[in-house]
Amino acid sequence: xxxxxxxxxxxxxxxxxxxxxxxxxxxxxxxxxxxxxxxxxxxxxxxxxxxxxxxxxxxxxxxxxxxxxxxxxxxxxxxxxxxxxxxxxxxxxxxxxxxxxxxxxxxxxxxxxxxxxxxxxxxxxxxxxxxxxxxxxxxxxxxxxxxxxxxxxxxxxxxxxxxxxxxxxxxxxxxxxxxxxxxxxxxxxxxxxxxxxxxxxxxxxxxxxxxxxxxxxxxxxxxxxxxxxxxxxxxxxxxxxxxxxxxxxxxxxxxxxxxxxxxxxxxxxxxxxxxxxxxxxxxxxxxxxxxxxxxxxxxxxxxxxxxxxxxxxxx
Numbered sequence: 306x307x308x309x310x311x312x313x314x315x316x317x318x319x320x321x322x323x324x325x326x327x328x329x330x331x332x333x334x335x336x337x338x339x340x341x342x343x344x345x346x347x348x349x350x351x352x353x354x355x356x357x358x359x360x361x362x363x364x365x366x367x368x369x370x371x372x373x374x375x376x377x378x379x380x381x382x383x384x385x386x387x388x389x390x391x392x393x394x395x396x397x398x399x400x401x402x403x404x405x406x407x408x409x410x411x412x413x414x415x416x417x418x419x420x421x422x423x424x425x426x427x428x429x430x431x432x433x434x435x436x437x438x439x440x441x442x443x444x445x446x447x448x449x450x451x452x453x454x455x456x457x458x459x460x461x462x463x464x465x466x467x468x469x470x471x472x473x474x475x476x477x478x479x480x481x482x483x484x485x486x487x488x489x490x491x492x493x494x495x496x497x498x499x500x501x502x503x504x505x506x507x508x509x510x511x512x513x514x515x516x517x518x519x520x521x522x523x524x525x526x527x528x529x530x531x532x533x534x535x536x537x538x539x540x541x542x543x544x545x546x547x548x549x550x551x552x553x554x555x556x557x558x559x560x561x562x563x564x565x566x567x568x569x570x571x572x573x574x575x576x577x578x579x580x581x582x583x584x585x586x587x588x589x590x591x592x593x594x595x596x597x598x599x600x601x602x603x604x605x606x607x608x609x610x611x612x613x614x615x616x617x618x619x620x
Contacts, residue, residue, distance in 0.1 A: 311335050318360045319367070320348045341376075348376035355382065358392045361425050362403035369407060369415035375423075383423050392428040397492035400429060404491060408459040408466070414449035417466070432470055432487050441469055448551025455543050463497050464544035465551075468504035480505035500537060503529055504544050511545045512552075514562055519603040522569055523596060531570050542566060572606035573599045 310325060310333060317323040320338040332339060341348050347364050354360055361383050368375055375383075386392060407416040417433065420426040427434040436445055445466075452465040470483035481502040488498035510517065510525050517525070531538040542563040549559035576598045 315351060316353060317350050318354055318357070318363065320350055323350050345371065345373040346376050347373050347379060349379045349382060352382075354379075355386050355391060358386060358395050359399045359403060361386065361392060361423065362395075362400065362407075362420070362429065365416050365419040365423065365425070366403055366407045366410065368419045369412045370410045372412075372415075375419075380423065383425065387424045387428065390428070392425055395429075397490065401492040401494075404429075404493075405459055408462040409457065411453065412450070413453055413462050413466070414446045417449065418446055430487060430491060432483055433466065436469055444551040444553075445469060446551075448548045451550040451556075452543065452547035455547055456540075458540065458543075460497060460500055461540050461543045461547075463493070464500055464504035464540065465547050467501040468508045468544055468548055470505050500540065503537070503541060507541075508545060508548060511562065511566065512549070514565060519600045519607060520596075522603050522607075523573060523599045526570055526573055532574060538570070569603050569606050572602040576602050 314323040314325060314333075314335060319341075320336040321342040322338070323334075323336045324338040325333040327333065336350050337348075347367055349360075364375060364379065364383070367373060407413055410416065417426065417437070420429060421434065421437045426437060433445075436442065448465050449462065452462045455461070467484050467487060470480060470487065484501040484505050485498060487493070488501065493501070507525060507529055510521070514522075526532065529538060529541055531541075546556070546559040546563055549562065550556055576595065578595060
């Protein structure tokens with residue numbers, strides 16, 4: 306009762322969130338929120354903005370979602386917060402909450418671009434910030450945009466965001482470790498971390514699919530868990546398609562690779578495991594025999610396409 310309405314509104318983050326309305330419809334707008342809303346400007350209400358560093362993520366999310374500009378003075382304040390290390394005090398669970406909303410929004414690429422432009426990405430997601438500082442920047446943003454066109458699933462978009470983390474390392478273990486480190490830093494749920502590890506570890510193998518031997522292709526499906534988690538395999542293919550578009554491939558070429566993977570997986574799935582068990586094999590012997598049959602099935606599935614490829618080669 307001892308707090309006035311204007312005092313209450315002064316505690317809000319942005320002017321467009323610091324408006325009220327009386328019962329008869331009169332607008333109460335002490336900080337010019339209606340003007341900023343009409344002009345598409347995100348402007349902080351006052352110095353209290355820096356009391357909660359998560360507001361920086363919210364500004365970036367609103368900028369990406371609505372296409373609004375960030376006021377010059379708000380950019381300056383955020384710059385001061387970043388320089389003072391204030392974003393390091395954010396609770397990881399709250400960071401994830403904002404990131405999850407941003408990934409589910411219409412333009413996750415603009416969210417990352419905005420955080421990077423504000424200098425905040427280095428404290429929010431250091432490894433992603435590293436990618437944005439090198440030649441991967443345009444490709445990563447293009448891949449996120451392509452993912453948004455293909456799916457509104459935050460899991461797919463997260464996979465695209467992290468699938469390049471291990472590309473400069475020695476292999477799959479390094480990729481998984483990079484995703485785990487990021488996931489812990491932002492309190493990503495276990496499901497997101499697991500899927501992210503898969504995307505980072507096996508993305509490169511998909512890119513060279515036409516050069517994989519049948520045994521390696523079977524290992525790829527096993528590592529991805531394609532038979533055990535078919536829905537996640539479908540998501541993985543969307544990640545690979547979006548990432549390929551980010552690398553400059555045409556959408557048709559990226560989709561063609563997905564169709565080839567589905568065809569090879571169908572060959573693996575068609576191998577009758579019951580027949581292997583009926584032969585009296587078990588344990589390691591069963592696994593080795595099944596893998597041999599799956600490899601041969603992939604070899605046969607590859608053969609017709611390989612033959613067409615050879616015929617189409619110029620003299």
